[in-house]
Amino acid sequence: MAEIYPINIWINEDRLKRLQQAGLADMAQEAFAGLKKLAVPANEKQKEAILKKFPMAKFDSATTKSIELLPRDVKDKIFDLVVTNRTLDVLDTFLACS
Amino acid sequence: MTDVNNALSPHGGELVERVMEPREGRKKAKEARIKLTIDGSRATEIMSIAYGFFSPLQGFMGSKDVDSVCRDMRLQSGYIWSIPIVFDMSEQEIKEKRIKPGDTILLTFQGQPFAVLELEEIFSYDKAMMAEKVYGTREEKHPGVKRTYAYKDKYLGGKVTLINPPKINPPFDKFWYPPKALRQKIAELGWKRVVAHQTRNVPHTGHEWLMKGAWFAANADAVLVSCVVGEKRPGDYIDEAIVLTHEALRKAGYFREGTHLTSILLWDMRYAGPREAIFHAIVRKNLGCTHHMFGRDHAGVGTYYSPYAAHEIFRQIPDLGIGSVLTLEWWYCPVCGEVTYSGLCGHEKEQQAFSGTLIRSIIQDGVKPPRLIFRPEVFDLVMQSGEKYGFGSPFVTQEYLAKRNPIITVPPMEV
Numbered sequence: 001m002a003e004i005y006p007i008n009i010w011i012n013e014d015r016l017k018r019l020q021q022a023g024l025a026d027m028a029q030e031a032f033a034g035l036k037k038l039a040v041p042a043n044e045k046q047k048e049a050i051l052k053k054f055p056m057a058k059f060d061s062a063t064t065k066s067i068e069l070l071p072r073d074v075k076d077k078i079f080d081l082v083v084t085n086r087t088l089d090v091l092d093t094f095l096a097c098s
Numbered sequence: 099m100t101d102v103n104n105a106l107s108p109h110g111g112e113l114v115e116r117v118m119e120p121r122e123g124r125k126k127a128k129e130a131r132i133k134l135t136i137d138g139s140r141a142t143e144i145m146s147i148a149y150g151f152f153s154p155l156q157g158f159m160g161s162k163d164v165d166s167v168c169r170d171m172r173l174q175s176g177y178i179w180s181i182p183i184v185f186d187m188s189e190q191e192i193k194e195k196r197i198k199p200g201d202t203i204l205l206t207f208q209g210q211p212f213a214v215l216e217l218e219e220i221f222s223y224d225k226a227m228m229a230e231k232v233y234g235t236r237e238e239k240h241p242g243v244k245r246t247y248a249y250k251d252k253y254l255g256g257k258v259t260l261i262n263p264p265k266i267n268p269p270f271d272k273f274w275y276p277p278k279a280l281r282q283k284i285a286e287l288g289w290k291r292v293v294a295h296q297t298r299n300v301p302h303t304g305h306e307w308l309m310k311g312a313w314f315a316a317n318a319d320a321v322l323v324s325c326v327v328g329e330k331r332p333g334d335y336i337d338e339a340i341v342l343t344h345e346a347l348r349k350a351g352y353f354r355e356g357t358h359l360t361s362i363l364l365w366d367m368r369y370a371g372p373r374e375a376i377f378h379a380i381v382r383k384n385l386g387c388t389h390h391m392f393g394r395d396h397a398g399v400g401t402y403y404s405p406y407a408a409h410e411i412f413r414q415i416p417d418l419g420i421g422s423v424l425t426l427e428w429w430y431c432p433v434c435g436e437v438t439y440s441g442l443c444g445h446e447k448e449q450q451a452f453s454g455t456l457i458r459s460i461i462q463d464g465v466k467p468p469r470l471i472f473r474p475e476v477f478d479l480v481m482q483s484g485e486k487y488g489f490g491s492p493f494v495t496q497e498y499l500a501k502r503n504p505i506i507t508v509p510p511m512e513v
Contacts, residue, residue, distance in 0.1 A: 008456070010463035031450055032430050034468035035460070056333055060455045062395040062405060063427065068459035069333060075463060 005047045005059065006039035007067045007091075009075050009082075022083050038088065040078055042067060046091045053098070074098075102176035105419030108384045110154025110177050113277055116259045117148050120511060123261025127211045127513045130204035132195050134187075134215075139329065141207040141264075141506070142364035143183060146381075148213070148260035149276035151363065153384045158185035160255030161221040168223075168231035171373070171415070178415060179380070180373040181232060184223075185215070186249040192220060197254070210508040211262050218256040225249060233370055235402055242368040242399075264506040269487075270327065273341050273362045280322075280361065281386040287356065289319040293389040293423060294382035296396070298326045298367060299454040300335045300343045300480055300492075302472050303437045306352060307428040311439065312391035313357070315423045320357050322387055324378075327505060328366040334494045335458070337505070339483035343476045350475040361385070364505070371396070371403030372411035376418070383420040391423040427451065430471060437470060458493065 011019070011028050016036065019025045028036040042050060050067055051057055057070045070078075077098065081090040103111075118126060136144075146152050154177055159167065162174045164182045173179045187197075197203065203215040229236050229243040238244050266274040275283065284292060293316040295309045309321045323344045327337045344360040347353055363381060368374055374397035379390045396408035404410070409424040426441045430452060433445040443449060452471050460467045466477055484492035489501065 008459060010460045010465040012464045030432075032452065032468050032471050033432065033435070034470070035465065058333075058455055060453055061401050062398065063451050063453035064456050066456065068455045069462065070459075072462055072464065 002043055003065075004041045004043065005065055005067055006041055007050070007070060007075070007078065009038040009040060009079050011036035011038065015079060018079075018083055022086070024083060024086065027082070027088065038079065038082060039066075040082065040088050040091065042091050046095065049095050050091070053095070104178050104415075105417045107386075107419045108150065108153045108277065109380045109419075110175070112153065113281075113384065114147065114150040114153040114156055115278060116156060116257070117263055118259055118261045120262055120509075123211070123259075124511060124513055126202075126214050126259065126261050127204050127511070130202045130214055132197055132201055133204045133206060134195070136205045136207050136212070138207070138504075139366050140185065140205075141212060141508075142328065142366075144205070144213045144258050144260060145264070145364060145506075147183070147258055149278070151277060151381050151384055152183065153277070155179075155183060157215065157257035158253070158255055159183055160219045161223065161253075163255075164221075164223055164228070164253070168228050171376070178376065178418065180376040181368060181370060182228060184249065185254040187252050187254055188250040189252050191250075192252055203254075204513075205258075207264075208504075208508045211511045211513050212264070212508055213258050213260050213262075215254065215258050216256045217254055219254070221253055221255065222251060223253060232368075232373055233402070240369065240399060240402055242370050245366075245368065262508055262511045264508045266506055267503055269338055269342060270362055270505050273325070273345075273360050275359075275361045275385070277384045277386065283359075284386045287320070291316055291318040291389065292320050292322050292387045293318040293391055294322045294324050294378075294385070294387040294420075295391055296324055296326065296378050296382075297344070298334070298340065300339055300457075301347055301476060302452065302454060302457050302467075303470065304428045304452060305454075306347060306473070307437055307439070308391060308393050308425060309353075309358075311425055311428070312389070312423045315425070316389040316391075316421060318389060320359060321353065322382070322385065323358070323360045324382055324385070325360065325362050326365050326367055327362045328364060330494045330499065332494050332496065332499070333458070335454075335480070336483060336488045336492060336494055336498055336502070338487040339480050339492045342483055343479050346475050346479050347473065350473065352473060367397065369397060369399035369402075371398045372407040375408035375411060376415065379412075379418050379420050379422065383418065387420060389421040389423050391425060393425050394427045461492070 205213045348358040412422045430450045
């Protein structure tokens, strides 16, 4: 099975409100006894494209195997696509339009 | 190869101290025929040599030491040493200044006399070979290899002496403990067993438990947090936040008074994985530590080294005279309801691993991490440090790199 590397979008109050308004609150996962996140899946090709496009981002290869440190405005755009399209499978669309 | 006792503490049996009082230093500076300006990285390496952090080194390495360190991880004297400490310079500049072995060279920093180099040798060395031996790769995307390839074509070897000791600026001044001073403090506090924690991160509870676990494992009196302060990259935590938050763990009572001390090591990380682990062990032994904790991916970068390469290398070298506390990671387990040791917790499927990178990501998203993984006192201080020292951000920005307060200031000296 192909490896999946999530982009964790941490849910702040604004993001939670928007998820609730869209009826998507269940899409968020619980994490670390008090946090919520959207884990937007990236395949190997998408991971490489994201890291190339946003060099400040980091793939945490040692511990979490997730893509972290994407700028907040970039995550906002990914979040918007998730809410608009009502799916976590948005990275091809995001990469095509960014 | 000379047979030596690598277990001696300090490394080599004697703490190097090559620091002159300014009056004496002024006299020494006058002997110099040549003057060279150095950058901050070289200045801090000179301090580390002169104050004995790098004992038994007394200066920048000559060709035999560099070759021996690269090939055999030992100095010519036989003592284990894993990373070349070199003074690079272009052949053109050497010719222009007519520099030759036997010269005494005055090194200036911040426009002031700083140190003298008594030049013994000028040599060249194959950079690709150095990279391959030290970092295990010739790929330039490895930051240590990149640094190696950026060296100029010649190296100057010889002893250095600090002739104008710099002032350490706040907030770093209270964390500055050269080996002699720290050894004295450890003795005064009555600590017999001290375990070192290497860090370049603001502590999350995974780090806190690594330290506490190491304290238990070493049956230690105290933990010495040795914060690496050096070259920064955009997105890293600012140095001020790192040192102040480690101190905050003690001030807020997560470590009781008398069991925890925060200090700084001026060093540009090489990300040499297992070789850097050995270097860290030697430096912390010189500081007076009896043990050193090594966790997952110690001093690694990307996927160049296996996660526990640092653990493996300590099984292959002679006793360094500092105990290695080899530890796995701590993770959050929702079943246990706590941060727990991965070597004991059986909920592998449910566990939630976290890292400094992940916590930085949470903070960047404008979310306050829960106290189970990030202490609120640490979070508050991170944000305050950003306001006070980071031009509004606790993370390194171009503005911080350009305008930050210097860590050291060299006092004026007339020569």
